[in-house]
Amino acid sequence: MPTVGILGAGAMGAGIAQVAATAGWDVRLIDVDPATATAAITGIEKRIERSVAKGRMTCEQGKTLMQRLHASVMTDLNNCDLFIEAIVEDLNIKVAAMTPAIEVLPESAIIATNTSSLSVSELGERIGQPARTCGMHFFNPAPIMKLVEVVRGKSTDDALLDRVADIAASWGKQVARCADTPGFIVNRVARPYYLEAFRCLEDGVADPATIDDAMRSIGGFRMGPFELTDFIGHDVNTATTRSVWEQWDRPSRLSPSATQERLVSDGTLGKKSGCGVYDWSGDSPVCVLRPPQDGRTASDGLSGPASEFCLKATIDSDSAAKASDAQRIVFTRILLAVLNEAAWAAHDGVAEPADIDIAMRAGVNYPRGPFAWSQDIGESVVSETLRALDDSVDDGRFSPPG
Numbered sequence: 001m002p003t004v005g006i007l008g009a010g011a012m013g014a015g016i017a018q019v020a021a022t023a024g025w026d027v028r029l030i031d032v033d034p035a036t037a038t039a040a041i042t043g044i045e046k047r048i049e050r051s052v053a054k055g056r057m058t059c060e061q062g063k064t065l066m067q068r069l070h071a072s073v074m075t076d077l078n079n080c081d082l083f084i085e086a087i088v089e090d091l092n093i094k095v096a097a098m099t100p101a102i103e104v105l106p107e108s109a110i111i112a113t114n115t116s117s118l119s120v121s122e123l124g125e126r127i128g129q130p131a132r133t134c135g136m137h138f139f140n141p142a143p144i145m146k147l148v149e150v151v152r153g154k155s156t157d158d159a160l161l162d163r164v165a166d167i168a169a170s171w172g173k174q175v176a177r178c179a180d181t182p183g184f185i186v187n188r189v190a191r192p193y194y195l196e197a198f199r200c201l202e203d204g205v206a207d208p209a210t211i212d213d214a215m216r217s218i219g220g221f222r223m224g225p226f227e228l229t230d231f232i233g234h235d236v237n238t239a240t241t242r243s244v245w246e247q248w249d250r251p252s253r254l255s256p257s258a259t260q261e262r263l264v265s266d267g268t269l270g271k272k273s274g275c276g277v278y279d280w281s282g283d284s285p286v287c288v289l290r291p292p293q294d295g296r297t298a299s300d301g302l303s304g305p306a307s308e309f310c311l312k313a314t315i316d317s318d319s320a321a322k323a324s325d326a327q328r329i330v331f332t333r334i335l336l337a338v339l340n341e342a343a344w345a346a347h348d349g350v351a352e353p354a355d356i357d358i359a360m361r362a363g364v365n366y367p368r369g370p371f372a373w374s375q376d377i378g379e380s381v382v383s384e385t386l387r388a389l390d391d392s393v394d395d396g397r398f399s400p401p402g
Ligand SMILES: NC(=O)c1ccc[n+]([C@@H]2O[C@H](COP(=O)([O-])OP(=O)(O)OC[C@H]3O[C@@H](n4cnc5c(N)ncnc54)[C@H](O)[C@@H]3O)[C@@H](O)[C@H]2O)c1
Pocket: 007, 008, 009, 010, 011, 012, 013, 030, 031, 032, 033, 036, 086, 087, 088, 089, 090, 093, 097, 114, 115, 116, 117, 137, 138, 139, 140
């Protein structure tokens, strides 16, 4: 039976263990705190029992799956085909924790890290295994989220990456390959979905509920940017923005939102603190963040281009026809900011357009991949509307690459 060793039994390690065991792999789950690994396996057992109760798997299948999960120690890694590191996001701690594992692993074992923001290449160098180290970036919760970003370090062996992509696919995941760059694909290309929404609010174009509604109804997004950031937590979301923005040399496109950072400093982190952009304490969320009274008018003159863009870009022409002027402008600004970021990511060598499309659909449930969407809209409409947006701002954030 193929065997995977997983280091770190927290949210991600436990989720990945469940995915691997479900796919028929033997799992050795290790944590610095052995009780955490045991608790993770108990947690998986509860989820499996619920699946059995719902008829999603038989009792026999559930039992067989559980027999593949072992709370383990380092010496149990001696017959692993794959090793996945999923411990705290700190390079020094990862290096220190992985070094004893490497001494035990077979030389043929693939070494993968689930890091979201550290350099896979640097980690590979630091543990002395640059050719056989890659990124396997799962999304949370791993058993539910369909995407794995397979990250190529500077020296990662190509054949090894093919094997990793095959393994992830055999675990039921969609694979997007990418280079070892800050934010990989999803955590970079998704940034303007949140950031441009905050800018629309700061410009006084619309209030958050209207902006969320525009993205859901005209764009077919499952959640609007404000309700989504309330779910993610503004502390987590701004930390990712800051990290990606800094590491990409602070482009205006990815510049953090002062309004969102104020939410964090005020302790209004979103759903987990009871309040963020919305107040979540009642039966249904109530929007509490208002546009400024003295909003700038950066969107003046955009009604015409936005109407035309909406007709081509909407996934629901009835909604686009019924939408207000402000909603069409909001949708145009946010969607084009995302499409432009995807173009920049491809230009910067992050990934091929096809992989970016897979990542945004499977990783954050976008209704279409950015490149497929641009193609459906038509390149000339995209570039003309982008030019109109670029003319309306003074920070160059809508400038296309090239
Ligand atoms: N949570 C997410 O949404 C998410 C998504 C994708 C990737 N990631 C990445 O996955 C990794 C783990 O994140 P998480 O959310 O599961 O964290 P977590 O805090 O839930 O779990 C980390 C686990 O690592 C264990 N640990 C710490 N030091 C250790 C050591 N020296 N040896 C063995 N175990 C050790 C801890 O006891 C803990 O159980 C991070 O690199 C993170 O960036 C997280």
